[in-house]
Amino acid sequence: MKRYESLAEEIAQSIRTGVIKLGDRLPSVRQTSTSRGVSPSTVFEAYYLLEARGLIRARERSGYYVISGAKVLPPEPEQSSQALGESTPVDVSQLVFEVLESARTRDVVPFGSAFPSPLLFPLPRLAKSLSSSVQDMDPWSTVDDLTAGNAALRRQIALRYLADGMHVHPDEIVITNGALEALNLCLSAVARPGDCVVIESPTFYAALQALERIGLNAIEVPTHPREGIDLDALATALERHKPKACWIMTNFQNPLGSMMSDERKQALVELLAAHGVPLIEDDVYGELYFGNKRPPSARAFDAKGLVLHCSSFSKCLAPGYRIGWAMPGRYTKDVAHLKLTTTLSTSAPGQAALADYLAKGGYDKHLRQLRHALSVQQSAMMQAVVRYFPRGTKATRPNGGYFLWVELPGQANTLEIHRRALALGISVAPGPMFSAHRGFTNCLRLNYGHPWDAKVEAALATLGRLVAAA
């Protein structure tokens, strides 16, 4: 741990234990530098880190203030026992379509949205990369880059993994139309209609839709709001159902925000390898961590080529470009062939633009800003949930991503709340969207990926009233 990190940890500890309270002003950078005997830049970095974690916030010409503390956070939900552990045919698509369609206009306050605000992305900078790269584009690249995708982009992606300590060869990467296509192709590569597939409970609804479309049965395994999928329950499911694949979001799971620890990731990979079951790893939120470094993916622990790792630039750099990728391990050729027969290849200009952007630098700086914005917004939403939601409301405390999973007290019906909120111009993602058996009726996923302002605060207050009335 670097000096600034340990300093930040000490201060965070003081906040957690109530030594420094909500609203307190921290000592100035100069004061702390003197009192601790460290350089001002170390203090500055520590404060920056605490701000990124949503614990303090700078006020112009006034200093840093504590904006969070253990006492003002809503309690965390427990692991749900709603997962049945049975093999279930899936029929949830229609509900998902209705919810997504209803929330699509930009007038609605998008707590139910799956996307962060497009204003958080460096779109003008990407436009420049697009212009310059397309002018230099070799006409023959459209043929050369079939089907795996732009070679320069695949190299840049491999380089980023390398920087995080994971060795990937560009030839293992297949560029796709967003992570969604990558995940779908990987699933098709390993499972046939009628097969069973393990998913988390609750899970990202696109996994449910994919299972439903292909005609697969879901085995929903309970997933802890902080620690991720329950490995004991998974072991039982593997014995009992002999699934053909396991689809898991290892980092900042959608909708829970859970992150598996390194140890649990390793145990997951080993457990699945022992059963010869491929892991489809959805890691689209891995770059959106609020901690000190990128959490590894399960792929980093894979020695057998059984992890089909999927990610994209849609959540962290270029929404709308629809550029994702799969690293399907031993299934690379199968996935490439499936890609060839379904969409042939991914749009060339967007790929060239991202390759150019990544090569020129600036991505890490953008990511730091994005993570900071998200963590500040998370903090604001957590405070607002405490302020406006009824007593007994629980909420996750994700250390990354842009979703809060909220468990409402009593017999709240979030499908009904979703309808009432929508009538007032507010969208939410009701719990039953995230489960094959339409459970989690008392849960909501709230998106904090949009800049916090008075309108958003008022919408959350309204939502709190609806919840209290329900």
Add this chain to the structure above:
Amino acid sequence: MKRYESLAEEIAQSIRTGVIKLGDRLPSVRQTSTSRGVSPSTVFEAYYLLEARGLIRARERSGYYVISGAKVLPPEPEQSSQALGESTPVDVSQLVFEVLESARTRDVVPFGSAFPSPLLFPLPRLAKSLSSSVQDMDPWSTVDDLTAGNAALRRQIALRYLADGMHVHPDEIVITNGALEALNLCLSAVARPGDCVVIESPTFYAALQALERIGLNAIEVPTHPREGIDLDALATALERHKPKACWIMTNFQNPLGSMMSDERKQALVELLAAHGVPLIEDDVYGELYFGNKRPPSARAFDAKGLVLHCSSFSKCLAPGYRIGWAMPGRYTKDVAHLKLTTTLSTSAPGQAALADYLAKGGYDKHLRQLRHALSVQQSAMMQAVVRYFPRGTKATRPNGGYFLWVELPGQANTLEIHRRALALGISVAPGPMFSAHRGFTNCLRLNYGHPWDAKVEAALATLGRLVAAA
């Protein structure tokens, strides 16, 4: 018929009947203007049309010369009786992958390629549209345009259909990652694993791969090299197999180049409607006609919403952009939902660029140049086939597109010829790629979508020697 069209037809007739012979110089524009009593511009347009059809060619400062004639064309193949009329499981993907992969390097003379030369497209002009449209792009469009695609682009596509006399509402259009995704989504919308689907014989191999991937059975219906699918055989197949869909390329079919007449298209639509069978219409080559006007699509005759029409810009404007579309009639919502759950949405920058390009004009001019280039190249290839291929070789005479279907005499094995040609740096598409039962072993598809030059001519001569030796 306009004056210049009838003049062109008269001259074409003279060429066909041998009154004007191969190599003859046509009277000058001025002479013909005087002798026929028409304006010079009418003569010029007639000559331009004849050139577009590959019958004459201008030589600088010398005039127009006949470069084609009935006597020098290879005879046309008959309708094949190789289609079995049985329901067949499909297992041809691996062969297709091998052939495509082997022909992917740009050093190979690409007679086996599925694409025209990228040099035939206005890539610099598209790059400009890309730069300007992406700079003006509304960040929220990435959300607004989910899932159906860029509204301005859908409007431009609808306008083009309108100009050709077909009324389409932009909301009926779903933008896809090329026509391939459109076709696959349409197929998934109407057929489930185990169902039967009618395809042409020979057919585009992507149809075979789609059937194979989904687990559908193929009913191959004989298709005439000039007139398209045999409607009597189709009627029998409909009675006998109760297929769930029919996948047909109505204009300049790949690989035959056949085009269904208006009457046959109408009869096709009515026959299928009588059986309640949806028609998946692949019309990606419709704009590449060599005649006077765009041939209508089967969709133009559809009153019941049973035609799922698919097309793209990949063959006629922007290869590599992967922008296609589906107009799925009564299945529009189903196809949009399938799109949402498989690839979510199509890359935004490419869509915006094409919308800008189409709005600013220039597309029709580009298309005229492209059609002209293709027809000239077709003529050159036909001549070369006569010159270099053994007696008894037959070839189609497509009135559009960029494929020649060649039937070799005797017991030629085109899989073997493909391997030998590849060793010499020449790719071809062997007949068995185009059939579920791997028939058409004595046939080749040759691509004339690349500018003709001495190297290409020499490669065709080499290929002719291989064929003769086989």
